[in-house]
Structures are given as C-alpha cells and as structure tokens.
Amino acid sequence: xxxxxxxxxxxxxLASHTALAATAYVSNEKxxxxxxxxxxxxxxxxxxxxxxxxxGLLLSSDNKxxxxxxxDSDRVQMMDLATRRIIKELPSGADPEQFAxxxxxxxxxxxxxxxxxxxxxxxxxxxxxxxxxxxVEPEGMAVSPDGKxxxxxxxxxxxxxxxxxxxxxxxxxxxxxxxxxxxxxDLDGKRLWASAEIGGTVSIIDVASRQxxxxxxxxxxxxxxxxxxxxxxxxxxxxxYAFVALGPANHVAVVDAKTYEVLDYLLVGRRVWHMAFTPDxxxxxxTNGVSGDVSVIDVDRLKVSxxxxxxxxxxxxxxTP
Amino acid sequence: MRASTLILxxxxxxxxxxxxxxxxxxxxxxxxxxxxxxxxxGPLLSNVIxxxxxxxxxxxELAINDSNSTxxxxxxxxxxxxxxHEDSDALLAAAEALHAEGVRLFVVNAPADxxxxxxxxxxxxxxxxxxxxxxGLRQSRCLRNVLHTLPSRAMLADALVxxxxxxxxQRALLVTGPTExxxxxxxxxxxxxxRFGLRIVAEKAWTFDNDQRRSAxxxxxxxxxxxxxxxxxxxxxxxxxGEYMPYQTWYPRPVAGTQGLTPTGWHKTVETYxxxxxxxRFEAHAGRWMNDRxxxxxxxxxxxxxxxxxxxxxxxxxxxxxxxxxxxxLDGFKGRKLSFRPWNGQLRQPIPxxxxxxxxxxxxxxxxxxxxxxxxxxxxxQAEVSCDLARGT
Numbered sequence: 001x002x003x004x005x006x007x008x009x010x011x012x013x014l015a016s017h018t019a020l021a022a023t024a025y026v027s028n029e030k031x032x033x034x035x036x037x038x039x040x041x042x043x044x045x046x047x048x049x050x051x052x053x054x055x056g057l058l059l060s061s062d063n064k065x066x067x068x069x070x071x072d073s074d075r076v077q078m079m080d081l082a083t084r085r086i087i088k089e090l091p092s093g094a095d096p097e098q099f100a101x102x103x104x105x106x107x108x109x110x111x112x113x114x115x116x117x118x119x120x121x122x123x124x125x126x127x128x129x130x131x132x133x134x135x136v137e138p139e140g141m142a143v144s145p146d147g148k149x150x151x152x153x154x155x156x157x158x159x160x161x162x163x164x165x166x167x168x169x170x171x172x173x174x175x176x177x178x179x180x181x182x183x184x185x186d187l188d189g190k191r192l193w194a195s196a197e198i199g200g201t202v203s204i205i206d207v208a209s210r211q212x213x214x215x216x217x218x219x220x221x222x223x224x225x226x227x228x229x230x231x232x233x234x235x236x237x238x239x240x241y242a243f244v245a246l247g248p249a250n251h252v253a254v255v256d257a258k259t260y261e262v263l264d265y266l267l268v269g270r271r272v273w274h275m276a277f278t279p280d281x282x283x284x285x286x287t288n289g290v291s292g293d294v295s296v297i298d299v300d301r302l303k304v305s306x307x308x309x310x311x312x313x314x315x316x317x318x319x320t321p
Numbered sequence: 322m323r324a325s326t327l328i329l330x331x332x333x334x335x336x337x338x339x340x341x342x343x344x345x346x347x348x349x350x351x352x353x354x355x356x357x358x359x360x361x362x363g364p365l366l367s368n369v370i371x372x373x374x375x376x377x378x379x380x381x382e383l384a385i386n387d388s389n390s391t392x393x394x395x396x397x398x399x400x401x402x403x404x405x406h407e408d409s410d411a412l413l414a415a416a417e418a419l420h421a422e423g424v425r426l427f428v429v430n431a432p433a434d435x436x437x438x439x440x441x442x443x444x445x446x447x448x449x450x451x452x453x454x455x456x457g458l459r460q461s462r463c464l465r466n467v468l469h470t471l472p473s474r475a476m477l478a479d480a481l482v483x484x485x486x487x488x489x490x491q492r493a494l495l496v497t498g499p500t501e502x503x504x505x506x507x508x509x510x511x512x513x514x515x516r517f518g519l520r521i522v523a524e525k526a527w528t529f530d531n532d533q534r535r536s537a538x539x540x541x542x543x544x545x546x547x548x549x550x551x552x553x554x555x556x557x558x559x560x561x562x563g564e565y566m567p568y569q570t571w572y573p574r575p576v577a578g579t580q581g582l583t584p585t586g587w588h589k590t591v592e593t594y595x596x597x598x599x600x601x602r603f604e605a606h607a608g609r610w611m612n613d614r615x616x617x618x619x620x621x622x623x624x625x626x627x628x629x630x631x632x633x634x635x636x637x638x639x640x641x642x643x644x645x646x647x648x649x650x651l652d653g654f655k656g657r658k659l660s661f662r663p664w665n666g667q668l669r670q671p672i673p674x675x676x677x678x679x680x681x682x683x684x685x686x687x688x689x690x691x692x693x694x695x696x697x698x699x700x701x702x703q704a705e706v707s708c709d710l711a712r713g714t
Contacts, residue, residue: 095601114601116390136390137598155595156652157391158630173394175630178652179595198652224695226657248656 022279024319025066026287026294027054028311034068034079035294035310037285039278039319042296042306048084051077056098056141057316061105066318067123069096069110076110078123081320091128093119098182100141100150102165109150109163111138118152118161120168130168134161140182144207145189153180153194160194162210172210177201182274184233186257193242195230202230202244204260216244216255220265223249232274236281236299243284243297245272252286252295254302266304268295273314279321287314349397351388351635353622354419355381356439357405357430357452358412366529366537367564372612377430377451378403379607380615384622386606391630399626409435416443425637428621429467430614433458440464447637449624451617456509459665460701463708466637468644468666470624471617476700477584478509480672480684481554481577482517483698487686490551490575495524496544496566498557506556506579517689521554523547527562537562541569554578582681584672587616590680591673596654620653620668624661627651645711656683657696663711664703669696 021040028035032054036046051070058067066079069092076092076099079085093112100109107129110119116136120129135157143150143165150163158180162172177199184193191213192205202216218228229247235257236242242255251265252272269288272295276285283305284297294314296306355378381401388399402424404415412435416427420443427443429436430452440448443466450458450469458464459473485493493514497507514521525544529537545553545566553570555578557563563580575581589600589610603611603619611619628640628649643649645666650658655671662669674682689698697703
C-alpha cells in the first residue's frame with residue numbers, strides 16, 4: 001500500500017519521500033508480528049508477520065531496512081521497508097534480544113540471552129565476525145556514536161561489558177545495580193545511561209573513565225518502590241530531557257538531562273518497555289507490554305495525549321521519517 | 322582461546338584497579354555446601370509421575386554457574402559441595418566434614434528437624450533453608466543462623482486464599498491427609514481462611530479406610546458429599562490421594578491446595594519478568610523443568626553470591642546482617658525485587674498459583690494492602706512473630 005503511495009508520489013512528481021507520514025514499527029512479542037502505525041493519524045495501518053517472539057528493533061542509517069530480533073526463532077531478520085518483506089535472515093546466535101548497529105552500518109552487535117554471548121555479524125557479508133563472552137543473560141546493547149565502544153549489559157551478572165570495536169574484545173566491566181536492562185549513549189558519546197530493573201535505578205556513566213557519575217532513583221506517589229523497574233531510556237537530541245520507562249510502575253520518568261533532576265512522572269499503559277521519538281522529537285511513543293498498547297507522549301507539554309492499541313505484548317519500537 | 326583472552330583482560334582491569342588500591346586483590350574462593358535429606362514419602366496412591374530426586378540440587382548448581390559468570394569478572398570463584406543422604410544422621414556427619422574443611426555457607430534441603438540439628442552443629446555458619454516449609458521456623462522457633470528461601474506453608478495458603486477471596490469463593494470443604502505435613506498444611510489453610518474471610522463449611526480427614534473394592538476415584542464423590550461448598554481445599558503434600566479429587570467432587574466445584582489450583586514458589590509456567598530465560602537455562606542444565614525446590618536452592622545460592630559481590634567477603638555473619646537489612650535487593654524473576662524479612666529471615670516473594678499447564682494468577686492479589694510491603698500480606702507478619710532475627714532473638 002505504502003509502495004503504491006510512493007510510486008504514485010514519484011510518478012506525479014509532487015511529493016518527496018519526506019512528505020509522507022512518519023511511521024512507527026512496534027514488535028509484538030506474543031503475536032509474532034510488527035504493528036505499523038501512521039504517525040499523522042496515529043492509527044495502526046498494517047500488521048506484518050515476522051519470526052517468533054520479536055523484541056529488539058532497529059533501523060539502518062538510511063531508514064530503509066528494519067532489523068528484527070526474532071528471539072524464539074534464534075535469528076535476526078532484515079526487512080525491506082519499501083516492500084515490507086523479510087529479505088534476509090542473519091546468523092544471530094541463540095535467542096537474540098537486543099542489538100545495536102555500528103555507525104559503519106555493517107557491524108551488528110547482538111546479545112544472545114541464553115548463551116552469555118555477544119555476537120558480531122557483518123550485515124553485508126552475513127559473516128559472524130566475533131563472539132564475545134559476557135555475563136549471564138546479556139540484554140542491553142549500544143554502540144557509541146563514534147563507533148569506538150559497544151556496550152552490553154548482563155542481567156544476572158549485573159555488569160556493563162565494554163567491548164572495543166576495533167579488536168572486538170572485552171576490555172572492561174562496570175558493576176551496576178541489579179538487572180541492568182538497557183544502555184543508551186548521549187548524542188556526543190560522553191555519557192552512557194544504564195537502567196537497572198531490579199535495582200530500580202539508572203546509572204549515568206562517564207564514558208572516558210567508565211566510572212559511575214550519578215545514580216538516579218525514582219519515587220512515584222502511590223506506587224510501591226518495588227514496582228519501579230527502569231527499562232528503556234531515551235534522550236532528546238536537544239540535550240534537555242531523558243525519559244526512563246519504569247516497567248510495571250506504568251509511568252515514564254522525565255529527567256532533566258543536565259541537572260539529573262527527575263521532573264515528572266507520566267502515567268502510560270501497563271508495563272512500559274521501550275520508547276522512540278517521532279522525527280521532529282515532539283512526540284515520544286512508549287510500548288506497554290501488559291496493556292498491549294502504545295502511549296503517545298507530547299514532549300512539549302509533557303502529557304500523554306493518546307494510546308494506540310497494537311498486538312499482544314508490544315516490546316520494541318522504532319520510527320522512520 | 323576466547324575465554325582465556327577474556328580472563329586475561331579482566332585480570333588486567335582488576336590488577337589496575339587493585340594497584341590503585343595499593344593492595345593486590347586476593348582471589349575470592351567461595352565454597353557453598355548443599356545438604357539434602359529428602360525422607361522417603363512411603364507408598365503413594367498416585368505415583369505415576371515421580372518427583373525428581375535431584376530437586377533442589379540442580380537449582381543450586383545452576384546458581385553456581387550463574388555466579389561464576391559474574392565471578393570471573395570479579396575474580397570470584399564459586400564451588401558447590403553437594404551432600405545428599407538417605408538419613409538425617411549421615412547428612413549431619415557430611416555437614417560436619419564440610420565444616421571441618423572450612424565451609425561456612427550452606428543451602429539445606431531437609432525437613433525441619435534436620436535443619437534444627439544442622440543449625441545447632443554449624444553454629445558459626447549461615448544456613449539457607451530451601452527445603453522446609455515449616456511455619457514454626459518462621460514464627461516462634463526461629464533459628465539464629467538460618468534464612469529461608471522456600472515459601473512457608475502460611476505464605477502458600479495465604480496466596481491461595483487471597484485468590485479465592487478475589488473470586489468470591491467463600492465456602493470451602495477442607496480435606497486433610499494423615500501426615501504431619503498434611504496437618505500443618507491444613508492448619509495454614511485454616512489460618513488463611515480466618516484472615517481472608519473464607520468459611521470452612523466442612524472438614525474431612527482422608528484415611529482411605531473405605532470399601533477396598535472401590536478405587537479412590539470412585540470413592541471421591543461420596544467422600545465429598547457434605548454441606549455445599551464453592552471450592553474443595555486439599556492438604557496432601559505427598560501427592561497420595563489429592564490427584565484424584567478434581568472432577569470427582571460431589572458438587573461440580575474446583576479443587577485447590579496441594580493439588581488442583583496450587584500455590585507454589587516456582588513452576589514451569591512462570592515466564593514473565595525474565596523468568597523464561599531462567600527456565601531455559603535450567604532446562605539446558607538439568608534436562609527437566611524447574612520446580613519450587615530448585616528455585617529455592619537457586620535463589621539461596623544467588624542471594625549468597627549477590628551479598629558476597631557486594632561485601633567482597635564470605636563472612637557468614639556479615640552476609641546475614643546484610644541479608645536482614647533492607648539493603649540487599651534480589652533478582653528472582655518474579656516481577657518484584659525480593660528481600661529477606663528482618664524479623665524471621667523469610668524471603669518475601671510473590672507466589673504463583675498454577676494448574677499443571679498454566680499460570681492462573683500470582684499473589685499477593687491486587688487490593689490486599691499492607692502498610693509496608695504488599696508481599697508481607699503473605700505468611701507471618703512482624704506482629705505475629707515472636708522472634709526478631711535482625712535484633713538477635
């Protein structure tokens with residue numbers, strides 16, 4: 001459908017690609033599908049069948065390819081977004097959960113949750129470049145903007161593992177709080193934000209020294225502290241905000257990214273996992289696993305403006321312009 | 322080769338760190354004893370699906386593997402010394418032998434009496450009880466050097482009866498087997514019934530002195546012909562007759578307790594909050610499903626390792642003090658951070674309610690509030706307990 005749209009637009013020469021609505025892709029863990037959301041209308045326009053238990057999602061730098069961790073299929077799938085077909089399956093190692101793409105657009109760092117490994121795959125040659133031993137239940141993955149570091153979190157070992165991408169070797173470990181779940185570099189790559197689900201904290205780490213600089217905690221009125229379980233972290237490009245998804249606390253924390261002060265808590269759907277900004281960064285989408293919907297946060301007003309029903313147990317989300 | 326490079330690299334990291342601290346980091350060798358004595362339950366009527374004989378031990382082994390993966394980055398090496406014996410005395414002797422070798426941390430999968438004896442003989446050690454659900458150990462006869470990771474019978478019963486209250490099943494028939502364990506389980510159910518407003522309309526003891534020409538199945542409808550109830554509660558810990566109760570009751574009503582809808586510390590059908598990964602790791606390790614004993618032993622070893630990582634010490638009393646403080650959040654894949662109750666050393670934890678192939682619910686149920694921690698609505702709360710471990714009584 002979108003293809004015909006595009007063809008039409010090109011044929012008429014009236015609209016460029018950017019004039020089309022931005023699109024969100026949401027992985028539904030228990031439906032083995034991807035929900036496609038039109039971000040103009042905020043409606044689900046298509047549901048695409050993919051491999052089993054899709055979780056982590058990411059886009060190629062040109063936004064043409066969608067990578068999908070199909071955890072129970074033990075593979076990473078590559079979808080051509082123009083045709084919405086799976087065009088390739090990469091040898092990911094067992095149970096891929098999250099991954100990160102190197103700025104060179106080729107090296108994919110995949111955490112293999114069941115095998116305590118990080119697998120590095122060349123997305124062009126399909127070769128496995130390296131497998132790196134890390135702690136138990138590797139989960140979060142991020143590559144620094146300069147491409148120097150790949151950082152993996154291991155949920156049971158409670159560490160951040162620093163992998164030097166030039167040698168594909170593990171060179172350092174940072175012990176953080178219980179069950180680190182997600183890591184996110186800031187735009188200039190100076191700091192790394194790491195959430196700890198059971199510890200209930202987010203650690204902000206100075207990348208140069210790999211030391212913890214600040215540990216954020218969260219308190220929400222009327223929510224038991226045990227239910228505050230930070231998962232996804234997103235930083236706005238203007239350096240103003242960090243958003244932290246707090247899992248079964250059903251809230252997203254808004255943090256001042258400069259002073260590290262927690263500014264507000266926004267009520268979203270149940271068990272909020274991950275987030276993605278719209279291209280203009282005016283809206284933030286959250287996946288809410290238990291309630292099976294996506295909440296839309298208005299970033300200027302810091303209010304939740306809408307929720308969109310998707311498939312069962314939505315997990316990952318990415319947005320293309 | 323990969324692994325050796327890794328060890329070398331992590332070593333470099335640590336050596337650098339320790340050089341800064343001007344003292345070489347000693348390699349921390351941690352030995353944990355696993356002591357098991359599982360009494361023979363005697364002949365059972367429903368013995369089609371036997372319980373695994375290595376329940377508990379396999380969980381402890383997996384936790385050692387998990388801990389070593391963290392340990393290799395921290396230069397900590399964990400080792401499990403297992404001793405499983407057919408009688409209590411042999412186990413005591415094995416425990417003393419390990420103690421003589423310097424082991425001071427133990428995970429115990431044994432009945433309450435054996436645990437009492439072990440606690441007395443291993444006075445300077447820390448024992449984690451992963452085998453006895455005895456309520457006395459958590460209420461009036463607390464042992465100074467014992468923490469409990471297996472849920473008590475009171476926790477299980479409260480978890481179940483909260484759910485019955487939510488479903489508004491208010492009248493129960495209670496059927497109790499003949500063993501001490503069955504009587505204790507029934508007592509826990511009575512206590513829970515009183516706490517959460519369940520009315521026990523009739524109680525019957527299962528003696529199986531019925532007409533021997535009839536099978537248990539055939540006997541059940543008549544046996545359960547009492548005043549009307551909404552649910553049959555069964556206390557049959559060994560699994561002797563309880564398996565024959567569902568679908569055989571006089572009134573068409575559900576069965577819950579040790580059979581039917583069952584409260585348990587762990588079950589194959591627990592999968593959320595990262596549990597799926599633990600289940601997979603366990604199945605790869607043991608070749609079978611993880612049960613509540615396995616989980617209790619797993620979390621016991623993980624609790625020790627988490628404390629050791631924090632303290633960088635294996636001192637049993639330091640670990641005990643940290644465990645009984647509010648400062649040791651534990652990851653048990655149950656959706657909440659777990660911690661030990663300071664008054665009786667019981668691990669607070671959500672309790673899954675399961676049927677053989679599905680998770681039915683997880684307690685504490687929504688709406689059962691508690692001034693400090695909703696998980697403390699399960700089992701003996703501070704005010705009901707005469708011991709206070711954190712203060713040393």
